[in-house]
Amino acid sequence: MNNMKISSRVWVEVDGKALLSNFRNIHKSVSPCSVIVVMKANAYGLGVRDFANVLKEENFPVLAVAELREAMELLDFGHEVMILGSVLPEEIACAVEHDIVLPLSNLEMAKRINAEGKRCKKVVKCHFVVDSGMGRLGFLLDNAFENAVEISKMKNIKLDGIYSHFPIAYKPGSEFTNSQIKKVCKLIADLATAGIHFKWRHIANSDGINNFPESYMAPFNAVRTGIGLHGTYDLEGNKRVDLKPIATLKTRLTEIRELPAGTSIGYGQTYVLPRKTLVGVISAGYADGLPLALSNRGSVIVNGCLCPILGRVSMDYTTISLEQVANPQLGDEVICIGEAGGYKIALEDWACLKNTHPYDIICSFGGRVERFFYND
Numbered sequence: 001m002n003n004m005k006i007s008s009r010v011w012v013e014v015d016g017k018a019l020l021s022n023f024r025n026i027h028k029s030v031s032p033c034s035v036i037v038v039m040k041a042n043a044y045g046l047g048v049r050d051f052a053n054v055l056k057e058e059n060f061p062v063l064a065v066a067e068l069r070e071a072m073e074l075l076d077f078g079h080e081v082m083i084l085g086s087v088l089p090e091e092i093a094c095a096v097e098h099d100i101v102l103p104l105s106n107l108e109m110a111k112r113i114n115a116e117g118k119r120c121k122k123v124v125k126c127h128f129v130v131d132s133g134m135g136r137l138g139f140l141l142d143n144a145f146e147n148a149v150e151i152s153k154m155k156n157i158k159l160d161g162i163y164s165h166f167p168i169a170y171k172p173g174s175e176f177t178n179s180q181i182k183k184v185c186k187l188i189a190d191l192a193t194a195g196i197h198f199k200w201r202h203i204a205n206s207d208g209i210n211n212f213p214e215s216y217m218a219p220f221n222a223v224r225t226g227i228g229l230h231g232t233y234d235l236e237g238n239k240r241v242d243l244k245p246i247a248t249l250k251t252r253l254t255e256i257r258e259l260p261a262g263t264s265i266g267y268g269q270t271y272v273l274p275r276k277t278l279v280g281v282i283s284a285g286y287a288d289g290l291p292l293a294l295s296n297r298g299s300v301i302v303n304g305c306l307c308p309i310l311g312r313v314s315m316d317y318t319t320i321s322l323e324q325v326a327n328p329q330l331g332d333e334v335i336c337i338g339e340a341g342g343y344k345i346a347l348e349d350w351a352c353l354k355n356t357h358p359y360d361i362i363c364s365f366g367g368r369v370e371r372f373f374y375n376d
C-alpha cells in the first residue's frame with residue numbers, strides 16, 4: 001500500500017484570520033447582543049471542525065447546527081450545541097443524553113422531549129420556535145402564547161430561549177420584516193407578563209444584522225449568523241457590517257494547446273474558435289461546484305490574467321482562453337474564486353451568473369474539493 005499523499009487538483013483555501021475578523025466585526029456591530037454561530041451543513045460546506053477551531057476561543061453562547069449528526073460532531077468543542085429547526089422522534093433520546101439544546105417547534109415534540117427528560121432525570125434546555133412569517137417551522141403567532149404557557153409547566157423542559165426567523169430580511173425596510181419583529185417583541189412581553197422569561201431571545205440572521213437594527217435590540221439579546229461569517233452578503237440589501245470573503249477556490253492548469261480557427265470547444269459545441277487560439281484546460285468542473293452557468297460567460301485568473309471560459313463547463317474540466325497569459329505552464333495555479341493581478345472573482349459574481357444566491361454557490365463545492373484552513 002502506497003501512503004504517498006496525492007495533492008488535490010482543486011481546493012478551497014479558507015482564511016482563518018478573515019473568519020475571525022468577520023466574527024468580531026459582527027459581534028461589535030450588534031453589541032451588547034451575543035452571536036450564535038451557525039455552522040450547519042458542515043459550516044456551509046467548508047469544514048465544520050476547522051471552522052469551529054478558528055472560533056473556539058471566542059465568546060459566543062452556543063454553536064447552532066441543523067440536525068443531530070451535525071450536533072454530535074461538535075460536542076467536544078467546549079461550547080453548548082443547539083439544533084435549529086426540528087428534531088425527529090428517534091433523535092430525541094440521543095440528543096437528551098448528550099445535553100444538546102433542542103428546538104421546540106410543536107407541542108407533540110415538546111411532550112416527547114419532556115418525557116425523555118423525565119426518563120433520564122434531566123431538565124432539557126430548549127428554545128421555543130415561533131413561526132412569525134417564515135412558514136416553515138414553529139408555533140404560529142396565533143397560538144404561540146398558549147403553547148409556551150403549557151410547555152412552561154413541563155417539569156423536564158427548561159425554556160432557555162425563544163426565536164423566530166426572517167424570510168426576506170435582505171429587503172431593507174420591508175414592512176413584513178418590521179411587523180415580524182413587532183409581533184415577536186409583543187409575544188415576548190406578554191409571556192414575561194405571564195411570568196415566562198427566556199434567557200436567550202433572537203430573531204436576526206445575517207440579513208437582519210445588515211438591514212434591521214431593531215432585530216438586535218432589546219428585547220433581543222442574541223443574533224444568529226452563518227453566511228456573514230463567510231464574508232458574504234445577500235445580493236440585495238445593505239452591507240452594514242465590514243466583512244471579508246474567507247474562501248478562495250483554486251485548481252490547476254492541466255492542458256495547454258494551440259488550436260486552429262474553427263475548432264469547437266466542449267459538449268454541445270457551444271463555442272467555436274474564431275481564430276487560432278492558445279487554449280488551456282483547468283482541472284475543475286461542475287462536480288467541484290463550478291456552475292454550468294459559467295459556460296461561455298465566466299472567467300478564471302491565471303498568473304494574474306483574466307481568462308474567459310470557452311464552451312460548456314463539464315464535470316471535471318473547463319476550457320479557457322490563455323491568449324492573455326504570457327508564459328503559461330502545465331500545473332500553474334488557477335484562481336476560480338478569489339483575486340489576483342487586480343482582478344477579483346467573487347462568490348456573488350457566480351451567484352449572479354447562476355441566478356441564485358451565494359449560499360447555493362458555497363454549499364455546492366464538491367466532495368473532492370479539498371478544504372485547507374490557514375491562519376496567516
Ligand SMILES: Cc1ncc(COP(=O)(O)O)c(C=O)c1O
Nearest residue numbers: 038084165205206224225226227
Ligand atoms: C433558523 C436559522 N437561523 C439562522 C440561520 C443563519 O442564516 P444566515 O446564514 O443567513 O446568517 C439559518 C440559516 O439558514 C437558519 O435556518
